[in-house]
Amino acid sequence: MIVRGKVFKYGDNVDTDVIIPARYLNTSDPKVLASHCMEDIDPSFASGVKEGDIMVARNNFGCGSSREHAPIAIKASGIACVIAASFARIFYRNAINIGLAILECPAAAENIEAGDQIAIDFDSGVIQNLTKNQEYQAQPFPPFIKSIIEQNGLLNAIQDGGYKNE
Amino acid sequence: MGMTMTQKILADHAGLPMVTAGQLINAKVDFVLGNDITGPVAIQEFKRSGFTEVFDPQKIALVMDHFAPNKDIKAAEQCQMCRGFAGEMQLQHFYDVGEMGIEHALLPEKGLVASGELIIGADSHTCTYGALGAFSTGVGSTDMAAAMATGQIWFKVPPAIQFVLTGKPQPYVSGKDVILHIIGMLGVDGALYQSMEFTGSGLGHLTMDDRLAMANMAIEAGAKNGIFEVDDVTREYMKGRVQREYKVYKADADAEYSRVIPIDLSAIEPTVAFPHLPDNVRTPKDFGDIPIDQVVIGSCTNGRLSDIKTAADILKGRKVAKNVRTIVIPATQAIYKEAMKLGYLETLIDAGCAISTPTCGPCLGGHMGILAPGERCVATTNRNFVGRMGHTQSEVYLASPAIAAASAVTGKLTAPSQLKEVSK
Numbered sequence: 001m002i003v004r005g006k007v008f009k010y011g012d013n014v015d016t017d018v019i020i021p022a023r024y025l026n027t028s029d030p031k032v033l034a035s036h037c038m039e040d041i042d043p044s045f046a047s048g049v050k051e052g053d054i055m056v057a058r059n060n061f062g063c064g065s066s067r068e069h070a071p072i073a074i075k076a077s078g079i080a081c082v083i084a085a086s087f088a089r090i091f092y093r094n095a096i097n098i099g100l101a102i103l104e105c106p107a108a109a110e111n112i113e114a115g116d117q118i119a120i121d122f123d124s125g126v127i128q129n130l131t132k133n134q135e136y137q138a139q140p141f142p143p144f145i146k147s148i149i150e151q152n153g154l155l156n157a158i159q160d161g162g163y164k165n166e
Numbered sequence: 167m168g169m170t171m172t173q174k175i176l177a178d179h180a181g182l183p184m185v186t187a188g189q190l191i192n193a194k195v196d197f198v199l200g201n202d203i204t205g206p207v208a209i210q211e212f213k214r215s216g217f218t219e220v221f222d223p224q225k226i227a228l229v230m231d232h233f234a235p236n237k238d239i240k241a242a243e244q245c246q247m248c249r250g251f252a253g254e255m256q257l258q259h260f261y262d263v264g265e266m267g268i269e270h271a272l273l274p275e276k277g278l279v280a281s282g283e284l285i286i287g288a289d290s291h292t293c294t295y296g297a298l299g300a301f302s303t304g305v306g307s308t309d310m311a312a313a314m315a316t317g318q319i320w321f322k323v324p325p326a327i328q329f330v331l332t333g334k335p336q337p338y339v340s341g342k343d344v345i346l347h348i349i350g351m352l353g354v355d356g357a358l359y360q361s362m363e364f365t366g367s368g369l370g371h372l373t374m375d376d377r378l379a380m381a382n383m384a385i386e387a388g389a390k391n392g393i394f395e396v397d398d399v400t401r402e403y404m405k406g407r408v409q410r411e412y413k414v415y416k417a418d419a420d421a422e423y424s425r426v427i428p429i430d431l432s433a434i435e436p437t438v439a440f441p442h443l444p445d446n447v448r449t450p451k452d453f454g455d456i457p458i459d460q461v462v463i464g465s466c467t468n469g470r471l472s473d474i475k476t477a478a479d480i481l482k483g484r485k486v487a488k489n490v491r492t493i494v495i496p497a498t499q500a501i502y503k504e505a506m507k508l509g510y511l512e513t514l515i516d517a518g519c520a521i522s523t524p525t526c527g528p529c530l531g532g533h534m535g536i537l538a539p540g541e542r543c544v545a546t547t548n549r550n551f552v553g554r555m556g557h558t559q560s561e562v563y564l565a566s567p568a569i570a571a572a573s574a575v576t577g578k579l580t581a582p583s584q585l586k587e588v589s590k
Contacts, residue, residue, distance in 0.1 A: 013354055013443060017551040022530040026233060026240035028207045040553040060355035060388060064549060065530070066290040068207050068306035089359050089390055090290055094306035144190045144320070154312050155215035 001122045003080040003101075004130075005053040008038075008045060009114035014057050015064035016091065020073040028069060030076035037073040051078040054120070056112045058084065062091025068098060075100040081120055083127065083138070085109035096145055097154040103127070105138035112136075168418025170326040171393050172361040175301040175415055179284045187325035187422075195225075197279055198313045199287030201269055201526075202230045202241070205248045207307035208288055212314055220255045221317030227259035227278060228252050229269040232526045234262070237533035267498025267524045270294040270382060270466035275498055277407030281396050281414050286313055291466050291548065293384045297377035298404065299396035299414060304385060324390045326361035327352075328423040331368030333432035338582045340476070341376025342468055342546065342566040345383045346437040348429065350447030358388035360424060363417065365395045368431045374403040375472040382467045383548050386444040436581045438544075439564035442552045456563065456579035460543040461486070461570050462555075464495025464522070465529045468546035471501050473567040478510035480571035481517035483588040487577030492519040493535045499524065519574070531555045537562075544573040 018040045020033055027033065038045035055074065061084035062070060071094045074082060081101040095102045101122065108127045112118060116131040125138040141149065151157035169177060169184065177185040179193040200208050205228050220226055228248045233241035245262070252260035261272060270291050273279045281299035285292065290304035305319070313319045329348065349356075362384045364377075372380070377394050384392030394400070396414045404412065435449040463469070463477050474496055486492045494514050496502035502524065505511050511521055527534030529547040537543055537556030542563065545555065550562035563579055572580040 015549075015551045017530070017549070017554050021553055022203075022532055025203045025530075025532075026238060026244060028210065028244075040558045060358065063354060063388065064290065064551060066204065066288055066292075066304040066306050068204065068288075068308060071306075072207075086355065086358060088355070088388060090304050090306060090385075093309060097306060097308035097312075142190065154308050155211055155315075158312055158316060159215055 002119055003052055004117065004119045005080055006050070007112055007114055007116045007118055008042070008049065008053060008055050009112065010041070010055070010057040012058045013060045013063055016062055016067050016070040017064055019062065019070040020067065025067060025069055030072050033069050033073035034076035037077045046077060049077050049079065052080045053078060054118055055079050055082045056084070056109060057082070058109050059086045061087050063088035066090045068094045071095045071098055071100045083108050096148055099149065099153045103138040105136050108136040108138065167422055168420040170361060170421045170423065171363055171395065171415050171417045172301050172326060172391060173323060175282060175284060176321060176323055185323045187323055189323045190320060191323060192318055192320055193284055195286055195313050195317055195319055196283040197285040198226045198310060199269060199273065199285065199289065199292060200228050200310050201232050201289055202234055202245050202248055203232045204288035204307045204310065206244045208310040208314065209247055209251045211308050211311040215311070217315040220257070220314045223256045224258045226257050226314055227261065227273065228257060229261045229272060230263065230266050231268050231524065232530065233532050234266065234525060235523065265499060267501070268466045268469055268526055271469055271497035271501065274298060274378065275407070275500060277404065277409060280404055280408040280410070280412035281400060282412050286310070286319055290385045291382050293389065293391045294378055294382040294466060296381035296384065296391050296393035297374065298400055299394055301391055301393065303391045324359055324361045325424045326363045327357055327425045327427060328363045328365060330426060330428045331364060331366035331431055332428065333368050333430045334371040335431045335434060338436055338568045339434055340566045340568065341372055341379040343437040344431060344434055345380040346439050346444070346447050346564065347434045349383065349387045349445050350437065352387045354386060354443050354445045355388040357384065360389055362387065362389045362392040364392065368429070369395060369397055370399070371431060373472060374399055375470045378470065379467050383444070386548060436566065436569055438569060438579065439550055441550050441561040441563070444548070444550060444564060450581040450584065453579045453581070456542065458490060458544050458573055458578055459541040460535060460537065461490060461492040461574040462495070462528050462535055462543060462545040462547060463567050463570050464493070464497060465526065465547040466497065467548045468567050469495055469497030469501065471504055473546065474501065474505045474510050476567040477571040478513040480568060480582055481519070481575065482513050484517055484575050486518040486574040490574050490577050491535065492574040493522060493528065494519045495522045495525060495527065497524055528555055544570050544579060546570050
């Protein structure tokens with residue numbers, strides 16, 4: 001699968017409190033959450049993001065709380081993939097479990113800038129920067145995690161008779 | 167090659183003789199936790215996926231602590247959904263207003279978590295129970311739903327950083343100061359995906375409340391879990407609380423660690439994390455002049471009896487500064503009652519503090535003490551991200567109860583040693 005989109009770029013340690021502030025956690029409606037996504041560090045994000053756009057950040061993306069509302073808000077906003085140099089571990093699990101595509105790629109996190117047009121090939125893990133004419137290789141998922149994603153999330157995988165462990 | 171403490175617990179719960187860092191395993195869980203924020207998402211996912219039964223109604227807790235007592239209609243609906251699910255599934259551990267406490271203070275207090283057990287919770291501070299020598303870690307709501315249904319969860323076995331503690335902390339240096347010092351040293355992603363394992367002769371100088379505060383904040387260094395070697399202090403704490411057999415694990419002598427970091431507890435100074443990250447730490451000589459508007463003493467990090475006592479000891483015979491709203495939140499009903507019996511609450515009220523029923527409330531900017539633009543708060547909580555306690559232009563300074571209480575007196579960020587004597 002290949003996705004193309006415009007980049008929203010952020011820095012280090014983007015925490016779940018800025019992805020979706022706790023004052024909105026009295027709901028779990030994805031549309032409502034999406035309308036407040038990133039508003040404390042980028043008030044224009046929710047109105048500017050289009051279906052298929054890409055979020056790129058540096059280290060430790062999604063640090064802080066375990067709120068699954070954070071990847072849910074990002075996914076519901078239309079973001080097709082989050083690329084970061086590294087992810088906080090609970091966010092990483094949550095994204096996989098709800099089916100938000102994420103890629104770890106320090107080179108992409110370093111070189112991609114806000115507004116760049118990029119294309120991602122999920123099968124090969126190749127990220128193309130169409131604006132800068134560069135290419136970066138992301139780390140592919142281990143087969144076990146790939147099997148959860150292919151079965152459309154953790155709970156579907158369990159209901160389908162269990163996910164594959166190596 | 168030997169295993170770390172965490173690896174041994176994971177291996178046993180996965181039914182494997184041995185695991186190594188990086189290995190993907192399926193492990194049995196001993197206990198599953200959710201709250202009024204993460205519970206509803208888990209319940210919806212559980213039902214949407216067609217599950218009708220939980221794996222064990224004795225081994226799941228739902229604690230209504232974040233926006234409870236209900237802060238608004240939506241929060242009330244979230245608690246209502248949890249209450250309904252708990253009834254339907256006959257969950258033995260549903261804690262609502264009147265018997266609830268802040269989850270990570272409540273579960274150890276009630277003996278629901280013990281040494282050697284594997285606990286997951288849909289709350290990032292679930293790592294707190296590592297203080298008892300358990301493997302416990304925060305997960306999301308979908309993981310919680312899966313564990314409620316199957317009693318199992320997948321993990322990637324973590325490598326570990328070993329902290330060898332020696333020496334005795336100075337007066338007014340608590341577990342909170344030690345963990346802030348360590349987070350300052352490692353950075354907020356310095357232990358990413360790893361265990362933080364605490365051992366050494368210095369352990370004997372750390373109370374259970376100190377250890378709970380330290381394990382609680384392992385997540386603020388990015389860690390998967392924090393875990394303490396079990397000693398007499400741990401056993402004493404579990405006595406009378408844990409009504410079942412528990413197992414004590416010790417790391418192998420030849421366990422492999424990614425780093426071994428010696429920590430001399432006697433050299434650690436009172437430590438505060440300045441805005442807006444827990445690793446932005448400073449000691450009193452670098453505090454500067456920071457006038458404040460609010461003090462919060464409470465949370466899953468520092469709302470325990472010894473924390474309330476420390477605040478009361480400092481505030482006895484003193485008054486909080488004019489225009490500093492000082493909010494004290496005992497973390498559980500039992501702590502509240504004990505603090506009342508011992509006179510701490512009266513001392514705090516006489517000093518001008520407000521006492522609240524247990525709630526996470528202000529820590530995550532929910533209710534009970536939200537900040538306006540430009541306001542500053544010294545809080546014994548665990549996160550000081552942008553907008554964490556209110557407006558994006560407000561600031562949170564993370565500190566021990568001693569520093570929080572001293573700051574309430576002077577109206578600016580203050581170490582207890584900087585206070586004038588009380589005139590007798």
